[in-house]
Structures are given as structure tokens and as C-alpha cells.
Amino acid sequence: MTLRVRYYGHVGQLSGYGRAASEMCMALLAAGVQLEIRPLGWAPAEQAEVALEKYSALHACLRNEHDLTEPDVAIVHTLPMDCSRVINVELARDGADPDVPWVAYTTWEASSPVPDEMLESLDDLEQVWVPSSSTARSFRRGSGHESRVPVLAMPHAFDP
Numbered sequence: 803m804t805l806r807v808r809y810y811g812h813v814g815q816l817s818g819y820g821r822a823a824s825e826m827c828m829a830l831l832a833a834g835v836q837l838e839i840r841p842l843g844w845a846p847a848e849q850a851e852v853a854l855e856k857y858s859a860l861h862a863c864l865r866n867e868h869d870l871t872e873p874d875v876a877i878v879h880t881l882p883m884d885c886s887r888v889i890n891v892e893l894a895r896d897g898a899d900p901d902v903p904w905v906a907y908t909t910w911e912a913s914s915p916v917p918d919e920m921l922e923s924l925d926d927l928e929q930v931w932v933p934s935s936s937t938a939r940s941f942r943r944g945s946g947h948e949s950r951v952p953v954l955a956m957p958h959a960f961d962p
Contacts, residue, residue: 804809804835805834805874806835806836806871806872806875807873808838808865808873808880809837809838809840809863809876810844810877810878811823811839811841811880811907812841812842813839813841813860813912815843816861821961822879824856824860825877825958825959825960828959829959839865839872840865842880845962867896870896873902874902875903875904876889876903876942877904877906878904882906882916882923882924883920883923884909885906885924885927886924888953904926905928905929905930906927907930907931908930909937909955910940910941912940913936913940915948916940916941918947921941921949921950922924924951925950928951929951930951930953930954931953931955933958934957937955
């Protein structure tokens, strides 16, 4: 059985998040995942194709809301405080099954624990993935309480 993943991220953008998103999606494809990509920050999926020259394999995975199937898991890859907003907007727009597990892939670029408000905004997720073990420690302990959601270190995928 092939894992079906719907991925919400900054695929096709020229930012750090954009490159990380495109590389993560390439790794998911290489692992044999059936992938649907919903680019964040672009209107129709066709606009992201222009910025995906290096990632031509991702073109076939770009989806508009009327082209979606039911995933086994949904991944949202964006800033920590933006994850729950994206999930709520996409659930309403895409008509996704609210019982599909959601995973956040995000980061915290400081050595201090993440603010409790940030941890609380991620409470409804199944897991939180971050790119390093030090970031995972920051997410697990928070400023005043521990994360209620499992936090796993998942290094950035990239082709050196």
C-alpha cells in the first residue's frame, strides 16, 4: 500500500522555506509516497510551476482544490504560528476530512524554548517535525510547559 500525502508548503518559492519545501517533496517522491502538493502563497497551482524548473518531478503533483483525493496524512510546512491558520483555511477550502492526521514541519531559530503560545497553537496536530535535535528540545520543553504533541527531529532533505 502506498502512503498518500497531501503537502501544504511554500513549494516553488525562492525563499529558504521554498527550497526546504521543494526538497522535502522530492524526498517524499523518492520514498515512493503518492504526493499531492498544495502550494502556500500562490493562487492557482499552475503559477508555482514557473518557479519549479529544478524540481520538474513536482509539476505532476501540484493540485487545485477540485483535483484532490483523500490523503492518509496531511503535512503543513510553514512558520510555527502559521500552521493552525493554514490548517483551518485549507480544511474549509479543500473540504478535507477533519479526521485525517496532520503533521507540522516547522522550525524555531533560537536556542531558547519556544513560547508557550506557539506550543499551544500546535496542540491539535498528530506530530511536529523540526529540522534538528536542538530545535526538538526547544519545542518539547516550551517556556512554561512541555509539548502535548510528539516532537521529532526530521533533518531537512536536500541534494548536496
